[in-house]
Amino acid sequence: METPEKLNFIEEIVEASIRNGEPRVHTRFPPEPNGYLHIGHAKSICLNFGIAKKYHGKCNLRFDDTNPVKEDTEYVDSIKADIRWLGFEWDGEYYASDYFEQLYGWAVELIKKGKAYVDDQSQEEIRTGRGTVTQPGTNSPFRDRSTEENLDLFARMRAGEFAEGTRVLRAKIDMAHPNMLMRDPLMYRIIHAEHHRTGDKWCIYPMYDYAHGESDSIERITHSICTLEFDVHRPLYDWFIEQLGIFPSHQYEFARLNINYTVMSKRKLLQLVQEKHVTGWDDPRMPTICGLRRRGYTPEAIRLFAEKVGVAKRDNVIDLGLLEWCAREELNRTALRRMAVLDPIKVVIANYPEGQTEWIECVNNPEDAEAGTRKVPFSREVYIERDDFMTDPPKKYYRLSPGGEVRLRYGYIIKCDEVLYDAQGHVAELRCSYDPLSLGGGSSDGRKVKGIIHWVSAPDAVPVQVQLFDRLFAVESPDEAPEGGTFLDNLNPQSLRIVTAQCEPSLAEAVKGDRFQFERLGYFCVDHSEIDPQPEGCAPVFNRIVTLKDSWAKIAGGEGK
RNA sequence: UGACCCAUGGUGUAAUGGUAACACAGCAGAUUUUGGUUCUGUUAUUCUAGGUUCGAGUCCUGGUGGGUCAACCA
Numbered sequence: 097m098e099t100p101e102k103l104n105f106i107e108e109i110v111e112a113s114i115r116n117g118e119p120r121v122h123t124r125f126p127p128e129p130n131g132y133l134h135i136g137h138a139k140s141i142c143l144n145f146g147i148a149k150k151y152h153g154k155c156n157l158r159f160d161d162t163n164p165v166k167e168d169t170e171y172v173d174s175i176k177a178d179i180r181w182l183g184f185e186w187d188g189e190y191y192a193s194d195y196f197e198q199l200y201g202w203a204v205e206l207i208k209k210g211k212a213y214v215d216d217q218s219q220e221e222i223r224t225g226r227g228t229v230t231q232p233g234t235n236s237p238f239r240d241r242s243t244e245e246n247l248d249l250f251a252r253m254r255a256g257e258f259a260e261g262t263r264v265l266r267a268k269i270d271m272a273h274p275n276m277l278m279r280d281p282l283m284y285r286i287i288h289a290e291h292h293r294t295g296d297k298w299c300i301y302p303m304y305d306y307a308h309g310e311s312d313s314i315e316r317i318t319h320s321i322c323t324l325e326f327d328v329h330r331p332l333y334d335w336f337i338e339q340l341g342i343f344p345s346h347q348y349e350f351a352r353l354n355i356n357y358t359v360m361s362k363r364k365l366l367q368l369v370q371e372k373h374v375t376g377w378d379d380p381r382m383p384t385i386c387g388l389r390r391r392g393y394t395p396e397a398i399r400l401f402a403e404k405v406g407v408a409k410r411d412n413v414i415d416l417g418l419l420e421w422c423a424r425e426e427l428n429r430t431a432l433r434r435m436a437v438l439d440p441i442k443v444v445i446a447n448y449p450e451g452q453t454e455w456i457e458c459v460n461n462p463e464d465a466e467a468g469t470r471k472v473p474f475s476r477e478v479y480i481e482r483d484d485f486m487t488d489p490p491k492k493y494y495r496l497s498p499g500g501e502v503r504l505r506y507g508y509i510i511k512c513d514e515v516l517y518d519a520q521g522h523v524a525e526l527r528c529s530y531d532p533l534s535l536g537g538g539s540s541d542g543r544k545v546k547g548i549i550h551w552v553s554a555p556d557a558v559p560v561q562v563q564l565f566d567r568l569f570a571v572e573s574p575d576e577a578p579e580g581g582t583f584l585d586n587l588n589p590q591s592l593r594i595v596t597a598q599c600e601p602s603l604a605e606a607v608k609g610d611r612f613q614f615e616r617l618g619y620f621c622v623d624h625s626e627i628d629p630q631p632e633g634c635a636p637v638f639n640r641i642v643t644l645k646d647s648w649a650k651i652a653g654g655e656g657k
Numbered sequence: 658u659g660a661c662c663c664a665u666g667g668u669g670u671a672a673u674g675g676u677a678a679c680a681c682a683g684c685a686g687a688u689u690u691u692g693g694u695u696c697u698g699u700u701a702u703u704c705u706a707g708g709u710u711c712g713a714g715u716c717c718u719g720g721u722g723g724g725u726c727a728a729c730c731a
Contacts, residue, residue, distance in 0.1 A: 102671060102679085128731050163730060219729060228727055230659050264729055274660040276727050285729035304731045327662055328726050349662080351724095356668090362731095404680070406670040408663095411724060415668055418681055428694060463694070494692070503690060537690065548690050616691050648692040 104407035106143065109348055110151055110319055121153025122318045125179070125186070126308070128160045129171035129292070131362040132377040133178045133385045135398065135419070136353040142402035143350070144321055145184040156315055157186035161193045162307045164291035172292070174377075178385040183395045188315070192307050193293045195314055199302050200254065202310060202340050203265060203283055207246045211339055212283060213239055214249040215266050222264070225271070226279050232272035233279045239268065253286055256299045260286045267306070269335065277332050281305055309333040312345035320345050323352040324409060353405060354413045357567040358383050359574050364583060373587060374568070378627050380639050381568040381591050391565070392611055392621030392641035397423045416567060420642045427611060427619040427641070432460045432467060435505065435550045436599040436614040436638075438562060440479035442554060443526045445510060448476040453553070456535070458506045461613075472600050474507055477554035479598045481616075484549040485526060487515060492651060494547035496526070502547040505615060509534040509545055550615040557598035561637045563623060564593040597638070606636045618643040 103111065110121055123144040127137065148155035157179065161167050179186070206212040215222065215238045227233035241249075253263055265284040273279050283306040288299050309332075312320045320333075327349045337344055354360060359368075360383060368374045368382070377384050380391035388398065401422040405414050435458070454474045461467035480496070489497040496502040501511045514527035533540040568574075570588040577583050606612070608624040623637040624630070630637075 104670085108673085126731090130731080160731065166730075222729080223727075226727055228659085231727095232659095233727090261729065276660080278660095279727085282729055287729080301729090303729075308731085324662070325725055326731090328660080331661090351663085404669080406680095408670070410663055410669090412669060415681070418669080421681065424693090433691080459690095462689095462691085492692090505690065507690095545690095547692085550691075613691085613693085616693070644691075644693050646692070651692080 104350075105409070106319070106321060106348055106350060106407055107147065107150070110147055113318065114151065118318060120316075120318055121148060121151040122156070122316060123148050123153065123321060124156040124158050124190075124312065124315060124317050126158045126160045126311075126322075127175050128163070128166070129168060129175060130163070130166040131171060131366060132174050134360060134362075134365065135355065135358075135383045135385070135388065135401075136360045137178075138182060138385060138398050139353045139402045139405065139407075140321070140323070141179060141182055141184060142399055143407055145179075145186075147319070147321075148187070153318075154187035155184075156188045156190055156317070158190040158192065158311060158315065160304070160308065160311075161191055161291070161293060162302050162304060164287060164289045164294075164301065167292050169292050174386065178389075181389060181395055182385065182398060190311070190315060191293060192302075192311050193291060195307070195311055196294065196298055196302070198314065199307060199310060200300075202342075203302075203306075204247065204250065206267065206283075206339060207250060207265075208243060209339070210243065210268065212246070212265055212267050213241050214246050214253070215239070215264050215280075216262065219261055222282075226276065227271070229276060235271050236266070236280070239271075239280070250284075253284065253300050254298070256288070258286055260288055262286065265300075267332075267336070275328055275331055277305065277328055278335070281332060305329055305332050306336060309336050309345060309347070310340070310342065312347075313337055313340075313343040316343050317345045320347045322347060322349055324349045324411075325352075349409070350407050351409050351411055354411070355383065355416050355419065356413050356572040357416050357569045357574065359569070359583060361575075364575075367584075371584075373584065376625070376627050378625055380563065380623070381565050386626065390623065390625060390639070392619065392639050393419075393423055394426055394611075396426050400425060413573075423619065423642045424645070427613065429463050430461075431611050431613040431619055433458070433462070433615050434600055434603055434612045435472065435552055436560075436562070436597045436603065436617065436620075437479040437481050437550065437552050437557075438564070438595050438597045438614075438617060439482040440552075440598050441482050441485060441523055441526060443478050443480050443510070443528050443551075445476050445478070445508075445528050445530045446513070447529045450476055452476065453556070456507050470602065472506070472602075473553045473556040474504075475553045475555055478504065478551045479554055479557060480504075480526075480549055480551050482523070484547075485512070485523060487523070490652065495549055496547065501545045502549050503534070503545050504551045505548050506536060507551070508532070509539055550617075552598045552600050554598070556601050558601055558604045559596050560599050560603065560635060562595050562597045562620070562640065563637065564595060564640050566591045566593075603638075604635065606638075611641070613644075616644065 125144045145155045215236045266280045269278045271279050284300045378386035378390045455471035456474045457469045484495040503509050508530040510528040510530045516525040518524040569586045571586045574586040611621040619641040620638040623639045
């Protein structure tokens, strides 16, 4: 017997509609092609496509392209690629712009019914006429134009006789309505601009509120799922559908995703790109889908995240750590282990034969026996991590220190006999000795060492560039600008650190799409920009996707780095 | 001082009038050739005041707090 699955409130609504006799489930994901998708969209995508799949229904992809000045096919293409990468396929690809003629016809119908009128007021006059949230609006002097005049003017708007901003079509509802959206909302405005799909065919464009519900209706969407800020739009959504007597789609709202240390608004993400605070939409520090992809996140991890954050109506701020946890959850099972040293110090093993190379067998993935083993070269000189040695170690430090012993992972136990310093007093080199009987476990006298560290044979090491990322913003709520500043003042100046790491030789052959765990350091992938690709055949650059959980860092407090 | 939405551990999400639970985070321990993984244990929750009821996180009313709405954006 299956454990009963917990439903989110949208799924409950869907199941209720099925119980009430609605035979179909049809959702849609309706992005405006004016920017790149981000992790918040991923939540919506997982919800809409997930519900369609779960209830054997359909999910359309519809581009809400009603504002030609902001939209571009560049974004259409990236959105489609991102959805597919996330693992979803739409049942139909539609564009609001495909419905312009139908929408126009319905507008004419509303004019004829006395439910819409052409307003000649200026933008400023319309704004003041709308009143405020506490004061009712006032009727436009053009509100009671004759049907004939409205029809004529609207046709001439379409014909391009008027300049932008001179006339709009408005729904005639109620200028005193307590819901501002119902105070004779705009249906059409004049925009003399090239549309990325309809070209110059139109110079009047429908507003979101007029286009969205009708587009849902045309596609016979049963459950139109959107974010909370649209809930005040729902009466208007319903009003147009009811006036027109068309298929009754229904809108349901859920709380959008927020993540701490992250900004999610398209406007701010665009600003980060345009002002070059990041390298582009796919900068690995960006919360965009393409950024996360480049960073090395997998579709599975993002889907798991969407599942973990849940769906409700409460405003929420998810801990960035949860997203990282989702990445580790999968990568721990799947990523091959490799050794790399990010910040090397050289270790010379004085009693190891000069010129000798041993090939040591290392496990590729302890979580997956089928991943097998590989041989890694070992020699008299190795690199170890600077963090893995301390001249004056604190209590419970298991790593190397003067006179102390540590095991080189899969290799020998070494003992630190001497520390060499450079002119600045930094540790330059360690002189060690090894226990020849300790290879792969055990030791000459049965003693155990607690510490195990990763290493790379110095003469065999391959230097590669590694990009280490930290959160893009230094504060939990980056949207809250400091006194007199902007959200940009919250940027984390240390969000990117580039180092040259010394790697085991096999890593030189890594290609796009490869993901590894560098033992004890985290999960890494080969960097690859789709937007600005590097030439083929270059040495790989690695991105750190996420660190490993590090309980030593917690014990050591600020001592590590 | 309008309309609408929301309020459950630190963070999220369940509990559909009947024992407040799950995940992440935290803490403690076990295992471990990754201070990883895994396993075990554990800390901590119903905004407030009334009301209805045998019984309220759940229903009702008031309050408080948060959010959304006054683009010719979506």
